[in-house]
Amino acid sequence: TTGNQTSAIMFVFVGFSHQKSTKVIFFFLFLSVYIITVLGNLIILLVISMDPVLHTPMYFFLRNLSFLEICYTSVTVPRMLLNLLSGDASISFAGCAAQMYFFVFFGATECYLLVAMAYDRYRAICNPLHYMDVMNKKVCMQLAASSWICGNLVALGHTVSVFSLPFCGSNTINHFFCEIQPVLMLACGDTYWNEIYIILGSVFVILMPFVLILVSYGLIISSILKIKSAKGRYKAFSTCFSHITVVTLFYGTGVYTYIRPKSSYSLDVDKVLALFYSVVTPVLNPVIYSLRNREVKGALFKMRMKLFHSS
Secondary structure, eight states, X not given: OOGGGGGGOEEXXXXXXXXXXXXXXHHHHHHHHHHHHHHHHHHHHHHHHHOGGGOSHHHHHHHHHHHHHHHHXXXXXXXXXXXXXXXXXXXXXXXXXXXXXXXXXXXXXXXXXXXXXXXXXXXXXXXXXXXXXXXXXXXXXXXXXXXXHHHHHHHHHHHHHHHTSOOOSOOEESSSSOXXXXXXXXXXXXXXXXXXXXXXXXXXXXXXXXXXXXXXXXXXXXXXXXXXXXXXXXXXXXXXXHHHHHHHHHXXXXXXXXXXXXXXOOHHHHXXXXXXXXXXXXXXXXXXXXXXXXXXXXXXXXXXXXXXXXX
């Protein structure tokens, strides 16, 4: 197939298993995780929207994060479930491009949003007296919008650069979705600039945001240590714990997946890592934020009481 015929290509996913019995187990496992992810994040969205106490900058960003997680996991899991159920693991050229675009879009947006959340915590703890003046509604909207716009630009760049290449060899993707590297391995053109773009993208999307978060938390920890009472230190740190946990889970797998030498790539290892950051992490976020956050737990309790009394 030549470069101008690529629109007719059907890609085929290798996935995780060729055995029918194992596919059934995977189907129900991933379906359960997906349902919990969507419901968990929807509950977080609903609770924040309904409780006026939670109409603060921190929860504004958390609401964005929960919406992102629903979108992020919905890019890969429903398609994977369909493939497992039907036995048809194929995807069209256009479908693959769309899946790659939205996966990178939501993933990159989350990277930038987590920086905005770290900045919010820095302002709340290091400059508490001016917090509400600095983190006003306009600033929060600008930070969130910037995250979505930057994520969109990164996704467009990656998707266009990959799918402008000719695909004339194997059409089998050794993965369960259209991840950049596995698709790039099928291209028969020169992928040098694509590899450079992946490195640059990883620096600007993963490494730099991660460094900014580390700097923010360095300043936050320094401020917390200056608080005289142990109770005050605990209260300040507890507001950051959920965010630190999410950052560690999300960036930990992202750094290892994208910021390492090409020679060390193992697609089987990458599939497991991708499963973690695209399926497991989104289901953990609502659990982390609801179990570790007293205000969210209080709002959930109030919502349950309202539902109980109304019934």
